[in-house]
Amino acid sequence: MTETLEHLIAHHATTLDAAIDAIETRKNWSPFRDSPSSKFHAPGKPGAGKAAFETLLGKPFDLQQPGTIGQLGSEVSPFTRQPLGITYPQGDPATLIEAAQAAMPAWRKTASKARIALCLEMAERIYDRNFEMAHSVMHVAGQSYTQAFSGSGPNALDRGIEALAYAAKAMRDVSPSARWERTFGKEDVVLDKQYTLVPRGIGLVICCASFPTWNAYPAMFASLATGNPVIVKPHPIAILPMAIAVQECRRVLADFGCDPNLVTLAVDTLEHPVAQEFIDHPAVQIVDFTGSPRYGSHLERTLTGKLLFTETAGINSVVLESCEDLAETAKAIARATCLFSAQMCTSPQNIYVPRKGFTTATGPVSFDDVAQALVAAVDEIAEHPAMAAGIMGAVQAEPSCDIVRRLEKEAEGHRTAKVLRRPTPYEHPDFPDARTMTPLIVALPADNAALYAEEHFGPVMFIIAAESGDDAVEEATQLVREHGAISSYLYSTDEAFIARSLDAYTVSGMNLSINLHGAMWANFAAAYSDYHVTGLNPAGNACLADLAFVAGRFRIVQSRRPATREGVADAA
Numbered sequence: 001m002t003e004t005l006e007h008l009i010a011h012h013a014t015t016l017d018a019a020i021d022a023i024e025t026r027k028n029w030s031p032f033r034d035s036p037s038s039k040f041h042a043p044g045k046p047g048a049g050k051a052a053f054e055t056l057l058g059k060p061f062d063l064q065q066p067g068t069i070g071q072l073g074s075e076v077s078p079f080t081r082q083p084l085g086i087t088y089p090q091g092d093p094a095t096l097i098e099a100a101q102a103a104m105p106a107w108r109k110t111a112s113k114a115r116i117a118l119c120l121e122m123a124e125r126i127y128d129r130n131f132e133m134a135h136s137v138m139h140v141a142g143q144s145y146t147q148a149f150s151g152s153g154p155n156a157l158d159r160g161i162e163a164l165a166y167a168a169k170a171m172r173d174v175s176p177s178a179r180w181e182r183t184f185g186k187e188d189v190v191l192d193k194q195y196t197l198v199p200r201g202i203g204l205v206i207c208c209a210s211f212p213t214w215n216a217y218p219a220m221f222a223s224l225a226t227g228n229p230v231i232v233k234p235h236p237i238a239i240l241p242m243a244i245a246v247q248e249c250r251r252v253l254a255d256f257g258c259d260p261n262l263v264t265l266a267v268d269t270l271e272h273p274v275a276q277e278f279i280d281h282p283a284v285q286i287v288d289f290t291g292s293p294r295y296g297s298h299l300e301r302t303l304t305g306k307l308l309f310t311e312t313a314g315i316n317s318v319v320l321e322s323c324e325d326l327a328e329t330a331k332a333i334a335r336a337t338c339l340f341s342a343q344m345c346t347s348p349q350n351i352y353v354p355r356k357g358f359t360t361a362t363g364p365v366s367f368d369d370v371a372q373a374l375v376a377a378v379d380e381i382a383e384h385p386a387m388a389a390g391i392m393g394a395v396q397a398e399p400s401c402d403i404v405r406r407l408e409k410e411a412e413g414h415r416t417a418k419v420l421r422r423p424t425p426y427e428h429p430d431f432p433d434a435r436t437m438t439p440l441i442v443a444l445p446a447d448n449a450a451l452y453a454e455e456h457f458g459p460v461m462f463i464i465a466a467e468s469g470d471d472a473v474e475e476a477t478q479l480v481r482e483h484g485a486i487s488s489y490l491y492s493t494d495e496a497f498i499a500r501s502l503d504a505y506t507v508s509g510m511n512l513s514i515n516l517h518g519a520m521w522a523n524f525a526a527a528y529s530d531y532h533v534t535g536l537n538p539a540g541n542a543c544l545a546d547l548a549f550v551a552g553r554f555r556i557v558q559s560r561r562p563a564t565r566e567g568v569a570d571a572a
Helices: 003-025 045-056 093-109 112-128 130-141 145-150 154-172 216-225 240-255 275-279 293-302 326-342 367-382 385-392 398-413 469-483 495-507 547-551 565-571
Strands: 068-072 088-091 177-184 187-199 202-206 230-233 263-265 284-290 307-311 317-320 350-354 358-360 363-365 418-421 440-445 460-466 488-491 512-514 554-562
Touching: 003 112, 003 154, 045 130, 088 093, 088 263, 093 187, 093 202, 093 230, 093 263, 093 275, 112 130, 112 154, 112 216, 112 240, 130 145, 130 240, 154 216, 154 547, 202 216, 202 275, 216 230, 216 240, 216 284, 216 547, 230 240, 230 275, 240 263, 275 284, 284 293, 293 307, 317 326, 317 469, 326 367, 326 385, 326 460, 326 488, 350 367, 350 469, 363 367, 367 385, 367 418, 367 440, 367 460, 398 418, 398 440, 398 460, 460 469, 469 488, 469 495, 488 495, 495 512
Parallel strands: 202 230, 202 284, 230 263, 284 307, 317 350, 317 488, 350 460, 440 460, 488 512
Antiparallel strands: 068 088, 177 187, 187 554, 358 363, 418 440
16 A cells, blocks of 8 residues: 555544444534535635636536547526536446446455545545535536535535445454364364455446435445445436536546546436446446436336445325424424425425314414415515525426426316415526426315325425324325335324324334424434435335445455464464
């Protein structure tokens, strides 16, 4: 190992130790600042980041990698509705795979602590470009500036470092050697055994459009740390953030004498997708997929002989059985639904409320009272452009708006459904042409599941009149088992009901947040502490992060031989 790598290991040792401590204690920790406030960053950093983003526009992206057969790129900003004009090198799949294969032998023999240190260096350098990254995520995904800075920056990098901590634990658990002794009859047998960690093969990371970095970093770092090259396949409408990440990863590898082709970018178009070409290649042994339930389910059914990690989507619900303060509870639910215009895998869609209402600290409330409180809480956000811009951002793609408009028409044609709030745009204070849509809110009885028993990717809230809280939990958990869910929420003042519900959600493989109010967003998930996705329902088979997310990315090969007489004597 070179002296430079030794220094790098020492430089990042404190961070790695702190990350391992965090996953073991589940405490709050991060090596990064997730606020864009200037008081946390060097003078001029925000402006320099914006300028760096703007210099990327309208030209080819500088990414020197093998197998380039053309240039692709058709990203359009949801805020300006104008093309970014950036093109990216279109890589020949066979050449990218060959390059990864060529880089793999030396990477396999690189000490695991050096691989982890290199990944930590990648995370540090990506974070150094986080203001640039924030504008990039904004203008491909539609996230607000603050959410793009935090959620797609430090919070996503934290998930990547979390995976590194688990990778370190998994690999440390394998002793590199052992002296084994046993008597067979009159003969003493002494063997020297060696245990070698062997990576599975090339990892393909398929990114989603709305949160391109969130699942990508843990998948990339988990594979790289365990000795596997990585090919990153971004969504065609959200390439730039991952192009920046791949660029930095390749620079780190080159700077420390490693083959940069351990990390490459594979771009494609909606019309001509390329992922399956990589998936079908025998050298690709690990597939990390984030995206639509349709393709994710297809992979789960058809992919055999390879390691597959999926996160897709599901029907996230709130059961509002009772509460002390209706206005505060409605505010918490509305904020969770409005965040990023409900284009998050944790966004609640179905809000169950007892048909007969319930009693609060100030008296009884009816179902209609609760529904109106939810509408008012959404209006409080939607009617203030600056607040709406900071919370809702923009709608990434027009098909999401089409879904909401279709649901509005269907609800209007339903005999028992009632549209309480129409999905109207808000005026963004900085981007007058931004594609915006505030939530559609529909009230309906629980026997209209045809409207709400599937995920609708866009700003929509169904307020469902359940016969009781227990009935609401029964239906919500049944939908989890059938269609999946990533986050569920429950509000109640009845501890016995909470206990019954918690057991029902647990059996359904569903994470549950109970009575969350206040400054923290109900759908905020903390790396190192919150497990994201359980792998126990159709919303995905992987968890971010746990040992299972990394341990299968390498296998153990052993050798054994009789110990030498000198070795036996030394051991004695």
